[in-house]
Amino acid sequence: MKKDIVIIGGGAAGLAAALGAYDPSLDMLIIERGAMLGGILGQCIHHGFGLEVYKEELTGPEFANKLIQECHEKKIPYVLDTTVIDIEKKASFIILLSSIKDGLYHIEAKKVILTTGCYERTRGAIDIPGDRPKGIMPAGSAQRYLNMEGYLVGKNIFILGSGDIGLIMARRMTLEGAKVHGVADIMPYSNGLTRNIVQCLDDYQIPLYLSHTVTKIEGRERLERITINEVDQNYQPIIGTEKTFEVDTLLLSIGLIPDVKLFNHLKFDKHPITKSAIVNQHYESSIKGLYVCGNALHVHDLVDWVVIESKHCGSQAKMNLIHNQNDTLHKIDVIPKDHIRYVIPQLISFDEYSETIELKFRSTKKITEGTLEIIQHDRVIYSKKMKHVVPAEMKHVHLPFHMIQKDAPILVSMKEVCS
């Protein structure tokens, strides 16, 4: 089986990439390992999606449904319950698939778009000492058990991590009859939306312990007790600040990591901070024809941004196919500087058809008032005033392509305005 474009992952990013890449002359396929399209949105039954893309506030399943209907209307082919086992690059991509229905089989693809989303960071990755009882799980897993199946994973809960998923689960578990004893975050501020702090914690008098982390887990079979400590500026626990909680469940909302493990043997260039592919403005990785977008590229704050990015990525893959782009394009680096944690894309390719480059970045800290500067050859080629810049909210700027020269990297920097 030969395809023009294969999209691996049928969640928000995959569906949007398919819509962006759609052309009646192109042979496409979305490969989804789950039993339905829509990805993680199916279990995100709360509001908060769609304000940018559909100009209305929707729940996760409703947002997913809109994308799925658009794909159905265009008759974009997809397979469900199918997992990608292996992928090789020869002249084109050879993908090995596995399903109960069709067994093991190969398909060939000229372009591959990786939209495999994220997995949740687990306890093992953050060195929490103590016993290893049952009752510790990522918040997303608890959400899945509750919203898709109707099961509570515990009765007395503590949550580590005050990002939106931790806050949402604090409310959700409370509404379903569990007692949430508290939420802790190692940072001195919460990454979550203010609305969620109010409506998930304040509404239910759930205490928020900022600058705290879990320092001990106790329980032979099942979790019985956790200890939290305040931390200093180096995030080390301060002795004497122990607080214990008798809980049977610890939910972890401690970070999402792009799920690109499958593609490690393709040996694409990886970025140390995003932990995913280094890409150019077309979302093409260092492997020609392999595109990455959505949470598989970098963790987004809102699914709306995932859709916008993925539609763009899909259309770029289509353009590249139609224009048959030469791969020895000249590239320059995009380098994060003052107060900028990372920028996407990390490379800019000089081709004939780019008009504006969208640069997305996260700051390293909260900046009340600042000026974003883009610098090349030691000259500021673009600047924009920004307010209320926080690491939890990705920012975008659009840079006209003609402003950039071919012969030097561009630096992205946030100058803080001190008042």
Place this chain on the structure above:
Amino acid sequence: MKTLTCTVCPVGCQISITNDLSISGNQCKRGEIYARQEMTDPRRMITTTLKTISASCPRLSVKTNNPVPKDKIFECLHMLHSMIITKNVKIGDIIVKDILNTGVDIIATKEINI
């Protein structure tokens, strides 16, 4: 007097409001309206899931079409948890009309095929 965090925009002003509804701390008019509402008639949107008899889709996700009074949240949930969906449902279907006389409907956000 009460202090609350405004959730209308990302600034998150800390607004102080007294019993006689005198307001300070907001940076815009929307904050004033928000604070007044929170003090006099706080309301919230609810999202939850209902049990179904479908094996492939055991839970139907639902939402309120408008916010319900905050003090009626648990009562509404209690009522919803006693329900079982036995018929096919389309997104947008009204599952419960005017729940507990609040004037608010419960709407399906997912499709169920039994």
Place this chain on the structure above:
Amino acid sequence: MKDYVIIGSGIIGSLIAKELSKYQVDIMVLEKENDVVNGQTVANSAIIHAGYDLKPGTLKAKLCVKGNAMYDDLEKELSIPLLKTGGLVVAKNEKELDDLKRIYDQAIQNGIKGVSIINQETLRKKEPHLKSSLVAALDLPTTKVTFPWQVAMAALTFAKANGAQIKTNAKVTNITYQNGMFQVEINDEEWIETKHIISCAGVFSDHIARMIEGIMPYQILPRKGEYYVLDKRVKGLFQHVIYPLPNKKGKGVLIVPQTHGNILLGPTSTDISDKEDLSTTREGYQYIREEVIHLSDDIPFEEIIRSFAGVRAKSTYEDFYIKASKKYPSFYHVAGIDSPGLTAAPAIASYLIEHILDEKLVLKKHMNLEIQGFKLFHEHNDYDKKALIQSYPKHGHIVCKCECVTEQDIIDAISHPIGSDTIKGIKKRVRAGSGLCQGGYCEHLVLKIIARETNQDVTKINYASKNSNILNAIDEEI
């Protein structure tokens, strides 16, 4: 009435059961937990040691070297994974060269084959990711790595296929002796009669021994070892098992490539009082990190996916205690089996049978040598896969995507003669949930498959022991 009751189903008990089951004797293995194969067997470095650090002439030294050689045959007999990594004991600086020479001499004395001291240049070629400042190393070609859980499971499968009975949730609570027979009390309520008892109860060996001995021949001194596990993405970073020079507490913090591609860092070595304390500690984490950077600057700490601790059965006797009880000659102690227990295990079994048991055993005329393994679908070659998936289409459904475990692999692990119906039991057998996302994706799928295959509600499925269910149905009452 049994001929032999074996107390403990870890690596020692299982390999003894396997060997004994070749003879015309009636065997029962008693395991106190809800599943077989626990304790030290599931919490060690998985190394088949060469034996360089052992005092010559001790039982540990002899049985380690013998057992090491026996693993090549065991690989074929039980179809177990065996990675022939070799080992390197590295000297960090010139001052350590004398110690290196000393353990080289000890290795020769212990009869270890193929040992040599290699220089800095050769070391660098063999392991480019070790620190270039390391000056020399002891090359140990006989060092290997296996997958201990699978070795023990395969041994128990063999034993069961040849008539042995295995009883889980069977805690030995008392032992009496009357009329030439032992009466073994299980769970304070049941009794089994047996002519002989072989006690290989790990850290609880002295607890069992106290039931029959007046004067205790040894005491167990529990010693904890903590480890880090790195994801299999790091496969190939190191080829050999890397050891620093040994110290008083043991072999030190090692870098250990595993059979499935992971790397272990550890262990620590701390004396503890509570035998069941398997907690990891802040000090342990720090110690591993501080020690291992003496060996390499390239340790990818960001690839850590989990940590664990095991408790070793170090004893006051200091050597393996494999003897008949003086008081009751048909009671055999196989105790104090800490390192190199895994390596010595097959040799311990033959030593026990050939030299310690007080009767001459007669081999069975017919034995079942073909046993059902736990080989995963994706560990087969392409030709076999085609045939397998045709007969068993559920191999098409990948349940654990991190470790590539299919639905049929899990179904087979449930229905296997040494099968399990718990999440941890499935994880032990086919590794579902052992990978990068630690079960974040697959745990709920494994749960549902177990529930379906065993005709139970998902809320009844246990994690490990009985009554360790992880889900509660939402109450209708709030």
